[in-house]
Amino acid sequence: MNNPYDEVIRDVQSLLGFLSSEINKDVTGYINEVIRAPSQYGYLAIPMHNIAREHGDLNEVISRILPKLKLINKVVLINGYLNIGINTRDYASIVLSAINKLGSKYGISDKCPTGSYIIEHTSANPAKPMHIGHGRNAVLGDSLARLLRFCGASVRVHFYVNDCGDQMPYVGIGYYVSKELVLNRINNGLKPDEVMGIVYSVTYAVSEIKRLSKQIEQLKKENRFEDANKLINERDEWVSVINSFMERDKELTEALLRELGKFEDLPTMVKQWSKAYEDGDEFVRKIIREAVDIVLKGFRITLDRLSIGFDSWDFESEVAVDSGGVSKVINELLRKASQYIERDDGALVFRADKYAQDLRLWDELKLPKYIPKATLLRSDGTSLYLTRDIAYALWFWSNFKFDKLIRVIGSEQAHPQAQLKLALYAMGYHEMAMKLIHYSYEMVNLAGTKMSGRRGIYVSLDELLNEAKIRVMDIVKDRFPQDEANRVAEAVAAGAIRYSFLSVSPNKPLTFSWNKVLNLKQNSGPFIQYTYVRANSILEKAGELPKDIQIPSSIPSEEEEIILMLGEYPEVIARAAQELRLENLIDYANRLSLVFNSYYEKYPVLNAEPEVREFRINLVNAVKTVLGNIMDILGIPKLKRM
Structure with a gap:
């Protein structure tokens, strides 16, 4: 049995089946x-107001049905709701046995996609350090991959390296004229993407x-002095x-x-480099790729701190341009x-708006109501990011x-992502267009900070992690030796940011x-980590886990709530996974931690009488197992002490 809650639902189904026979409906x-x-x-509970009105008091009928059920021991019709109670002792045995048997696999069920x-x-532009918005993107994408892999899905994770386009020539030209200084700084320990x-x-x-x-x-x-x-x-702002x-x-x-x-017309030079890079110019390609690789080295350092990795780093120039992909799209x-293709002042435009309107594809492709035109090629023949x-x-x-291609991209890209689907559909790739999911997310706000990457005004992901680590270090520095304090602070900082x-x-x-x-009291990464550490500490003091689970004759309401929550975990x-709602896991982890900590403060575990002690040790182990499983999915580091 890998989903205890299913046992309850099967009993509810039996109840409804017997009830159908009894009332002839x-x-x-x-x-x-x-x-x-x-x-x-x-x-x-089941809302059954119509049945209550038609059949009135069902107590006599229910009394005949109850002996036929396995887990359900109480059914009462109150205010139109059929309220159902279960035998918690029997259910506790099912839940704890499942968790002990499955361990790190507990949570997987046949309902998982x-x-x-x-x-x-x-897929941050390799021009500067990743900022906090990229952090939200990265953690969402990585956690989705972890969740789906936990469920048994085959998952590949890709980083799209945007090495074409308008920003890269600035990186390349700047690197070209300052290469020696850049490499000197990196060799002396400065972070590569910060220098770039x-x-x-x-x-x-x-x-x-x-x-x-x-x-x-x-x-x-022209005497236009006001303009x-x-x-x-x-210009003064740029100065x-x-x-x-x-x-x-x-x-x-x-x-x-x-x-x-020394460059007389740098803006024109930037445009020339952009076209040369896309055309495959050997010199320009070499310089920009060197610069991009330096930035990506910095990205990897940052992502490693959050335990985020990729199966593939896909360079835009290779997968979209050199492969002939852009030409194929246009043709x-x-x-x-x-x-639906037209020229606009020399640029090539796809009338995505008209195409969506004519074929009425809003529902089929889940499109936003407004679709703008899509420019595919500039007048100079260079492609755009969309193409x-x-x-x-x-x-x-x-x-x-x-089966699904999930692209974690900011909500501001809703229109380009819709245009992409429409272009694929227009090219005849109907199935593929419907398999694309724009996993949209909103921006991260930091009070009092207005970011501008081009002006170099942003809060980098590294700064966020460093600040979190400093704040945690102030708390733990006197509790552990220096090396352990540093390790704990780094793990807590990563858990805090991810959560x-x-x-x-x-x-x-x-x-x-x-x-x-x-x-540390609720709804945070450190709170979840602290709860896990507390459970682990109890188990370490308890020694070997009792193998035979003896359920006490009486179970307090707090223990009952923990049992019910643990049984529901596979459903959560x-x-x-079905709805791609990671915040549901966050809510569950927080609620379980709150209930467990409240329970622990009220009831002894190690000092309880023998029969109750063994049960409670198993209960603590079950909480630790489930919390550990969910922490692995959310990417929150597990610690033995903190």
């Missing part, structure tokens, strides 16, 4: 209406200053960005200013949906068999608060 369909009952009335999944997540973040932001700022200066000069010639003054203010980097790394910033100043759309994204989806389809990112539904903005993130897992 089929009520078996009510099995889909089962809910939790108020604790004073039993375990489960299986099949083949591909999850693409994080300075290179990118300063190069971008210099390019903007040059572009704005040219426009200001032209506006002044010129607006641009002067904007202040450079000044901020002077404070962080004066030598590198000055070197960048000196070398970049297929022109061949199969030519009436390469379509090619990437086709690359997946050609190389892997999957926080998962604690709010992805479709809601997340406001980051240190008071909540490090709360199945529903979370």
